[in-house]
Amino acid sequence: MATRYTENATNELAGVYNPQQAVMNAQLPANQQLYDTLYQGLDAQQSAQTQDIVNSANIRGVGRDRLGQDVTGALGATVDLAKAQLGRQQAGDSATIQGKIADLNVQRINDIQTLSNALQDRAISEGKYKQNVNKLNRNYSLEVLKMNRQFALDKEEVRLKKAAEAAEAARQAAYYGYGGVGGGSGGGQQQATRKLTPTEQAYAEVGKRGSNDYSDYLATLDSAKRGNWYDKLKIMAYHDQFPGSYGRTVPLNAITTNNASF
Amino acid sequence: MALSFARQAQNTFNPVFAQKTKALQAQIPAIQQLYSALSMGLNREAAAGTQNILENASGRGLLYSTIPVDAQTSLAQDILQKQGQLGAEQAKDMAGVQSDIADTGIGQASAISGLINALRGQDLQQRQYNWDRAVDNRGYNLDRRIADRQYALDKKRLAMRY
Numbered sequence: 001m002a003t004r005y006t007e008n009a010t011n012e013l014a015g016v017y018n019p020q021q022a023v024m025n026a027q028l029p030a031n032q033q034l035y036d037t038l039y040q041g042l043d044a045q046q047s048a049q050t051q052d053i054v055n056s057a058n059i060r061g062v063g064r065d066r067l068g069q070d071v072t073g074a075l076g077a078t079v080d081l082a083k084a085q086l087g088r089q090q091a092g093d094s095a096t097i098q099g100k101i102a103d104l105n106v107q108r109i110n111d112i113q114t115l116s117n118a119l120q121d122r123a124i125s126e127g128k129y130k131q132n133v134n135k136l137n138r139n140y141s142l143e144v145l146k147m148n149r150q151f152a153l154d155k156e157e158v159r160l161k162k163a164a165e166a167a168e169a170a171r172q173a174a175y176y177g178y179g180g181v182g183g184g185s186g187g188g189q190q191q192a193t194r195k196l197t198p199t200e201q202a203y204a205e206v207g208k209r210g211s212n213d214y215s216d217y218l219a220t221l222d223s224a225k226r227g228n229w230y231d232k233l234k235i236m237a238y239h240d241q242f243p244g245s246y247g248r249t250v251p252l253n254a255i256t257t258n259n260a261s262f
Numbered sequence: 263m264a265l266s267f268a269r270q271a272q273n274t275f276n277p278v279f280a281q282k283t284k285a286l287q288a289q290i291p292a293i294q295q296l297y298s299a300l301s302m303g304l305n306r307e308a309a310a311g312t313q314n315i316l317e318n319a320s321g322r323g324l325l326y327s328t329i330p331v332d333a334q335t336s337l338a339q340d341i342l343q344k345q346g347q348l349g350a351e352q353a354k355d356m357a358g359v360q361s362d363i364a365d366t367g368i369g370q371a372s373a374i375s376g377l378i379n380a381l382r383g384q385d386l387q388q389r390q391y392n393w394d395r396a397v398d399n400r401g402y403n404l405d406r407r408i409a410d411r412q413y414a415l416d417k418k419r420l421a422m423r424y
Binding site for chain 2: 078084099153
């Protein structure tokens with residue numbers, strides 16, 4: 001219910017309205033005091049004038065009991081009328097002050113509501129801005145995550161594909177055989193449906209030997225340097241399939257020297 | 263919820279306007295008292311006037327029955343006219359106060375209505391903001407779950423393919 005904003009607005013405006021309200025509130029007792037004094041004045045005037053009437057009658061030799069009722073009565077009626085006028089005036093003054101106090105309070109409430117709205121607008125604008133920044137960051141992070149996963153999947157797919165090809169090549173090599181260091185001695189089966197290319201054969205043999213057959217690698221490297229073209233293919237296959245074990249860079253001298261027959 | 267805003271607005275403004283209305287209403291007995299005193303004064307004036315006519319006639323050796331009727335009639339007409347003026351003034355004063363009270367009531371209703379609208383608007387704005395934020399968060403969580411599932415599915419497919 002937006003209480004927080006209303007409370008903040010109330011506190012903000014208290015400094016402005018409290019002094020004004022205090023001044024107006026102070027008018028009420030002052031007004032009351034003024035009319036009390038006026039009433040007292042009237043009473044005193046009535047007493048004094050009654051005394052004047054009595055004194056005047058005494059001087060004229062008229063007994064108190066013979067004073068005309070209309071004289072004191074008229075005085076009393078005049079004072080009553082003055083008091084009634086005073087009462088009407090006091091009620092009017094009081095209503096005016098109370099009205100001003102009420103107007104001030106209404107204005108205060110309206111201002112509090114306006115300020116409360118403004119504070120809420122500002123808070124919501126800030127919240128929206130933060131939310132938008134957060135949204136952008138999250139979406140970006142999600143896209144990066146998706147890309148990384150896709151990349152990992154692609155890598156894994158390549159690895160699996162190569163491993164599958166290597167396994168297939170190895171299977172066929174075991175069936176037909178190819179020459180070279182550690183390779184089949186040639187000959188092999190005669191019932192081939194399709195003969196593997198030398199490159200396929202080299203990849204298959206390397207895939208079969210795996211990533212930690214260093215002795216075969218070194219022997220193959222030596223053989224390749226001496227010009228064995230099939231072992232050159234094997235060296236390339238070693239580096240291509242197992243860069244983690246043998247490195248990505250193929251030793252150029254292994255494949256470029258004495259390669260007339262390659 | 264609308265009732266809640268109405269109650270809140272009434273609780274805010276009612277004490278303020280009640281104070282003002284009470285002060286305005288306090289003028290009514292004061293007015294009545296004033297005009298009552300004025301009326302009594304007129305009656306007294308009438309009595310004194312009649313007495314004067316009698317004493318004057320008596321002083322001139324006239325009998326009560328032979329006092330000219332027009333003198334009393336004139337006095338009575340004068341008093342009646344003043345009473346009429348007094349009544350009109352009292353009615354005018356009372357109408358002024360009643361009008362002020364009515365204006366205060368209209369002001370009160372208007373202020374309450376304005377505050378209800380303001381509170382409702384404020385609440386709506388806050389709810390809209392909360393809703394938008396929740397939708398954003400849910401959307402993101404959904405996207406994240408979809409991405410996780412898609413990844414798991416892709417991994418499974420890959421494993422099945424090779």
